[in-house]
Amino acid sequence: MPAAPLFGRRLTRGLWVLLILLCWEGLARLSASAFVIAAPSQILHYSATHADLLWRAFLTTLWAAARGFFWGNLAGVTLALVAVLLPRSERLLSTLALLVFCLPLVATGPILRVLYGPGDGPQVTLAALAVYYTTFLPVLVGLRAVPQGWRDLVRSYGRGGLTLLREVRLPAALPYAVAGLQIAAPAAFLGAMVGEFTGAERGLGVLTVRAMRALDLPATWSIAVIAAGASVAAFSTIGALGRRLDLAPPEVLLAAPVARARNRWEGPAHAALATLAVLMLWQGTMDAFGLPPFFAKRPGDVWDYLVTDAAARARLWDALAETLSMAVPGYLCGLAAGAGLAMLLVLAPRLSAATLPLAIALRSVPIVATAPLIVWALGRGGAGTVTVVAMMIFFPTLVACRHGLARTPRAVLDVFAVYAASPLRRLLGAQLAAMLPAFFASARMAIPAAILAVTTAEWLATGRGIGALMATVASTSDYNMLWSAITLIGLAAVLAHALVFALERWVLARTNPEQLIR
């Protein structure tokens, strides 16, 4: 009778959910006068009485998010393909992709609104911008997860890069693409919601702003629950689709160590080329769209401003130092927590049913809605900011690392099974190495995510650092300072990226040489 234990397990799970809901309800009722948590019953009541409104808003946001999801992922995959087919362009492409991903909403919001006028153009664009980078990196890793033998085989038949791409690389990239798409689902929804802050007429983001100002907790929490629910649903659907597609078991990826015969001038030459390309793209786009220099500052304006104004330079440096002192610990904590939990879930798989939805929920609710809760719990000091940063990084890292772990070659696992190795032994000996490329991809993805999180937390809660500076100067039309801050943030991101990249090459050269073959 297999039905009975299954039924029993469901019952236990149901009881757990009920218990959690009861605790939530009790906590909310006890802290009602503080206006922090809405009780499940209040959320249910609000959703039922405003079902019409919420449904319309949800459809609006979902439609923008879906289109952003499509375009963003298309862009991410295209970039990865170009980077693999034209390996020389990779450094330049990843630098440009990173910089565009780092552009903060305070700067892009007004520009997109002026470019698109009324309508949902900015929401779709911001949703696309929120996802392309987190698809680009995992897909790139996947396209490289190819055994040396297969490359040699294709070459021995006299075929070129395109055949290799079609027959070997694309199938290898599929599971990684699924990880990218899973990370993208909540990000696209969040991007569309935040995009509505730029003056959209309707949608869940608009309702969030209104509900928070009105101190309407049931409304805020209903929207958060809907956003989280939609993201969890998209996440699981993509995961299920991925499991159907991912038929080939992971291969043993053998590759010869890469000979390090790099030109001493290659690094600086790349950097110079990337800088030039960024400056031309920046100036060119603004000129092409005829954006008024009042709010769309060109590279020359920023240069003049920073060179002539010593006080501004000092202000900017202080703010950046303050921001980095929060971002770096948060970044490290988030990475450690994400990778740590992914490994823990390998050792104790039954935990994943409880932790994954929570992790997705944390990622899909706008920081503006979660920040008050964190501030209430942890205060306005450094702890709150570090937590916000760690929280934003934790989820993509967890997802990417789980997918990496799942790519452990079957043959290797069989060897461990034959010797009856303990799960811990198996994790450290076999699975960890399979996880490393994905881990480093998420370490790179996490750089702009950390910047976004820290600047938002600074703007909303601590009022210090470069995030608060950008919010302040944007409200007083000091667009010179705003664009200078953006430039500095971009530089910091590129430097951090270079650092992680170097570390990645150093580690992967020892563990996963197939990733380094160009």
Added chain:
Amino acid sequence: MMFRTPTRRLVLGGGLATAAATLWHPRAALAQQAATLQLSWLHSVQFGGSYIALQNGYWRDAGLDVSLLQGGPNAPVEPPVVAGTALIGISAADYTAAAVTQGAPFRIIGVAMQKNPFAIASLPGNPVNAPADLVGKRIGMALANMPVLEALCAINGVDVAGIEVVPTQYDAAPLVQGQVDCLLCWATDLPVAMEIQGVESVTMLLADHGYAVHSQTYIATEDSLANRRAELVALMAGEARGWAEYQADPAAAAQLTVEMFPDAGLDLPTQLLQAERQLPLMFSDLTAAEGFGWFTDATVAANVETLALLGKPVTPDLWDRSILEEVHG
């Protein structure tokens, strides 16, 4: 004397010419000039007069096809006005002054809020009734508004160093939760939200303590003032008519707002209370005598003085009354 006898050809020709002319300018008489009004925040009864003008066709009758663009947390008013996407933007004198310092060619052509809506909200158990009460208190506010607090303290001789500033998001939760003793906010939003939620609060309007900054001001570029005068006049005339009706029946304006924007998540009690609270800020003896949006050399001088304290020195030239003079003339 030669008369041109109406021949068939002439009649035909004339008819064809007329037909061609109507084809060429099919709706010349009905042509609607498109104009955009950029609002400063999400739709609410804060812009009730504009909704009345739109609903009753005051702009349509004047040949103007007005669209109202709502604002938002990341939708500043100044860029679309500079870019020409919006003909008129709703700003405030301090924001406009900052933008002008940064090179934006703005003029203030009307003032919807004669009294600045900034207020200090506190709880009755620990109230702030006068600027002196601020000393020793924790005030929650956006750091961007620091100059506002400094100006208030300078005007009233209060030592700003004695106030603990806590940067907060713009909502009433930190006050209700006891993280701060008072909030710097608009008298027409957070106190209204608290009252609707059953939390009693005390508000002290900064305008009652010497803080003279025009708010909800209409701004346009110098270029529009030179080249699009007729549209500016028509738009402002519609505003004046709409707001006159609002003044007569704010409850109807609240009702209209809720009906007009079903997707905005507005609720009638909040809108009614807000509509009522903003009346005394918008209408005064001055507007009763001269008309909606009016300003005088004296009120401008008071603004120039406060703006100097805010670190935004401007000259009275920033204000341009010529549009209002045509509207009310």
